[in-house]
Amino acid sequence: MSNKVSCEIIKDMLPLYYDDVCSDESKRMVEEHLVGCPNCKNELDRLKADFILPKEEIETIRSDSNVIKNISSFWNQSKIKSFMKGMIISALLFSVINLGYFGLFNWQIISVSTDEVEIKNVSQLADSKIVYYAETNDGYSLNRLNYDMDKEGSFYITPLRPIIKREAQLHNGFENRYYSIDIKYQEKARGKVIKRIYYGTPKDKILIWEKGMDLPKASEEIENMFHE
Numbered sequence: 001m002s003n004k005v006s007c008e009i010i011k012d013m014l015p016l017y018y019d020d021v022c023s024d025e026s027k028r029m030v031e032e033h034l035v036g037c038p039n040c041k042n043e044l045d046r047l048k049a050d051f052i053l054p055k056e057e058i059e060t061i062r063s064d065s066n067v068i069k070n071i072s073s074f075w076n077q078s079k080i081k082s083f084m085k086g087m088i089i090s091a092l093l094f095s096v097i098n099l100g101y102f103g104l105f106n107w108q109i110i111s112v113s114t115d116e117v118e119i120k121n122v123s124q125l126a127d128s129k130i131v132y133y134a135e136t137n138d139g140y141s142l143n144r145l146n147y148d149m150d151k152e153g154s155f156y157i158t159p160l161r162p163i164i165k166r167e168a169q170l171h172n173g174f175e176n177r178y179y180s181i182d183i184k185y186q187e188k189a190r191g192k193v194i195k196r197i198y199y200g201t202p203k204d205k206i207l208i209w210e211k212g213m214d215l216p217k218a219s220e221e222i223e224n225m226f227h228e
């Protein structure tokens with residue numbers, strides 16, 4: 001076996017050889033050595049196994065996508081190691097998958113149609129907060145209420161749920177319960193006078209209260225519910 005070059009030198013050169021960034025002459029030298037040296041051949045295999053994406057896979061992605069092809073050739077020019085390519089491609093894939101999951105299950109962007117909602121027992125607590133009972137009857141859970149107010153003084157309480165709905169659990173959640181709304185606090189926080197309160201969105205709404213509307217006093221039971 002011809003081992004003109006020492007294994008130490010070859011091992012130093014293997015990462016460059018693997019990245020295909022050494023000269024043709026060095027490449028030839030490494031290849032000649034590998035033919036006769038199982039140790040260095042193993043070293044190269046180990047190197048390949050260390051990378052998160054096998055080189056063949058990077059090549060496939062590269063040929064699949066012009067964008068990645070361009071990025072890859074840039075990386076080749078600037079001689080950044082394959083390791084970085086693998087890391088970055090993996091990180092990108094991971095964040096895309098993660099975003100998708102997060103978005104579908106947790107993004108609170110779907111409002112509930114008021115066809116499915118009943119607002120009952122609107123009354124006023126002794127401290128002037130307005131109380132109402134909201135019932136959502138489509139069998140899916142709500143995750144959050146969003147408060148918003150427009151320039152005309154319309155205050156919107158919008159029930160939200162993720163894109164992928166979850167089934168409501170009985171008596172456990174936002175679907176069926178009393179809510180209170182503190183008009184004074186909201187007016188102070190927003191620096192605007194609330195003229196009416198809606199449940200829903202500007203396009204699909206149920207009126208809960210408007211200025212001048214007299215509300216019955218909340219029952220003792222309801223008072224107690226909000227003063228625990």
Ligand SMILES: [Zn+2]
Nearest residue numbers: 007037039040
């Ligand atoms: Zn060797």
